[in-house]
Amino acid sequence: MYTDKVLDHFTNPRNVGEIEDASGVGEVGNMKCGDIMKMYLKINDSTNVIEDVTFKTFGCGAAIATSSMSTEMIKGKSIDEALSLTNKAIADALDGLPPVKMHCSVLAEEALKAALLDYQKKSGKNLGLNEEDFEDWDEE
Amino acid sequence: MRSIYLDHAATTPVREEVIEAMVKVLRENFGNPSSIHQFGRPVRKMMEEAREKVAKAINADPREIIFVGSGTEADNIAILGGARANKKKGNHLITTSVEHHAVLDAFKALEKEGFEVTYLPVDEVGRISVEDFKNALRDDTIFVSVMHANNEVGTIMPVEEIGAICREKKILFHTDAVQSVGKIPVDVTKINCDFLALSGHKLYGPKGIGVLYMRRGVRTQPLYFGGGQERKLRPGTENIANIIGLSVAIELAVAEMEQESARLSKLRDKLIDGVLANIEETRLNGPREGRLPHNVNVSIEYIEGEALLLTCDMKGMAASSGSACTSGSLDPSHVLMAMGLTHTTAHGSLRLSLGKSTTEDDIDYIIRELQPIAERLRAMSPVWERFQKGLPIA
């Protein structure tokens, strides 16, 4: 069902935890669907580089593995690079997910954008993120 | 590494006596029981002996035993067939909200055909009340289905009371005994049922064989058509190897039941107590009393079930969960939700179903290993974080 990479990231998730003085925090998902993901970003205000990133996830194996993988993929990257990260790229980096689990990877992409939106609000920078885009954010 | 199978409610290993009996059939008795020649006749005889064994196990008459392809099929012939064949008598059906999908989805199909169905609610341990049942009865109620014991939380239902009322009111009564046969006494004359379903692979027999008990004189109709096998209710060449395998399995299961169930009940209680004591914010799902001897179901709050399962599996503990995320569907177990659990609690449910191979040492291991697993998953759970910070949990 799951690839070795998914199982690896599930078993040894990278960057679990909280960041005390995070530049941006995003939480997405809901209890009804059984998946909630929270992402913390530490961003260098002058270079726009994501210097640190952590997550917490309540969700299935795929949800935890995609959370973990996404943090690895954006750590040390610029905000622009992070903004272009798609759920498909995360899933590909894990050598794929079962079709029924693709929606779990959406969660990671969503959480990241939510955290960046929070940073946009806090920093006053315009990252081109729009609150409304989140309201009707849909799976696939 | 350790490898403990804790999913006996999902399926059981096939016991050696059963395998040997099946292999003998596969090698020596391949004939078609409908053939009147020397290859067919002995097979017919074996099949009828198997029917007698199965009948004896549930105190039925051999003529009341119909071999079918699975527990699901038995449930469906009883329900779809029983309701459709008696449509003229009335349009109302009753079942419970915590049945297996083989029952529930059959009723959903009947609703689409125009039947009205009452789904009885359950209390917080998953049990229906006889009072609710009585209140649900109508003049046009023709068919009732209440499972003997629940597959997720092990709750035993008051089927004798329901059966007595149905018999008195001449309403057809089906019980899904897939989880109970071989675990607790099952006697069709005491349950007063008209139909009963059981399945081979839950009692150390093969997969792909089920039994429909149908009381003499009761009418149903088949789901599909063909040869005249199994009184036309289950046409198609009979699966003799599985029929023999099931008959061996059920005979042994019933013979060993008293002793094995006492042993399992003790292990079950030790496991429940150990987990609840060892892991904070954990609750038992289903009742303390009136529970299948091999069923443990706990919710470890603020953890998601599939993640829990996968981690358990890595530590050699194979269990199951009522979380949506394991099933691919979005809602968590309909049984847990019907019992009034919140989504959070339902998602964190873990079913550990014990069996013949389970030892006391296994139980100790589970109690010991589950705690750090819960801790680790909680450490990465934003919901646990909310809980600890005293924040509201959606």
Added chain:
Amino acid sequence: MRSIYLDHAATTPVREEVIEAMVKVLRENFGNPSSIHQFGRPVRKMMEEAREKVAKAINADPREIIFVGSGTEADNIAILGGARANKKKGNHLITTSVEHHAVLDAFKALEKEGFEVTYLPVDEVGRISVEDFKNALRDDTIFVSVMHANNEVGTIMPVEEIGAICREKKILFHTDAVQSVGKIPVDVTKINCDFLALSGHKLYGPKGIGVLYMRRGVRTQPLYFGGGQERKLRPGTENIANIIGLSVAIELAVAEMEQESARLSKLRDKLIDGVLANIEETRLNGPREGRLPHNVNVSIEYIEGEALLLTCDMKGMAASSGSACTSGSLDPSHVLMAMGLTHTTAHGSLRLSLGKSTTEDDIDYIIRELQPIAERLRAMSPVWERFQKGLPIA
């Protein structure tokens, strides 16, 4: 005493490779393929590999293979499901008058539900004509079922032609290939069928397993309800041992087909020639050409089938008959009657179906032994007496 099994069209012995594969599953892979833990995952994988093997055997895509409980069930899901799911498009169905009961009785049920069914006639060798088929087509024809080869007389039907016409007219086409798979080439892309049914126990696999091929994009509906197994078309815990057994059997059957069918065809022709030459007033049922390689069906006039069978059995020859008296019903085989045989001739029919174990020596034995058996039964037959005295035969 000799013991020759000549009823391979009824069922076949399970080959040793199949038994071994099944025993391995029963002992080592008991897990439920729906379980995500270490006991379930490998079983799921095995099941998908089996699906690939079966797909390859009939040149299908693995996603088009649905494991069911029997050939009968496959036929019924295709026919009942296919017709019901497409009812809105039209009300007319076509099949033949010589189908197996698994097909015929499904159509009878659909007639009761309000569908109109045309049963195509057959010629004297049991074959439908494509012309008749074309003439039967209507604007509201939505579903056609024509068997690939007949189980009683071995007649191979023009399914490619039927399939091509149905595809062109966008009419669903099902073929019952229970008798043909492993005997003659079966390629779903050449037959152009939307559904195809096959069964394990006709090709040296286990009983109680069938396959429904369903072309991608085609819709049907299940006969019963429950878990989501086999794309909801065949709910219930999967019979893995049988699924693996079938996959091994079909792979071997197809690999050995060319050679084995050539061998059997020779034996078949020798047997036909020998019986016709040796016993007077005997006729071949079914065609000389376009016949299953293992099927021999002769009518030994003025003898009743069951008596013939029993006597053959005493001489170690296990065969079958189209006589009413073996089936408990009063009419002789609908297949033989549709071919225009008289009651007398149909009653005297004897099917000898050859298989892997059949040797040339067996054939010689049968030819030798059948003649005195016929003579003995005729000596006590009043119909034979009438015939010999030149009196009219009812």
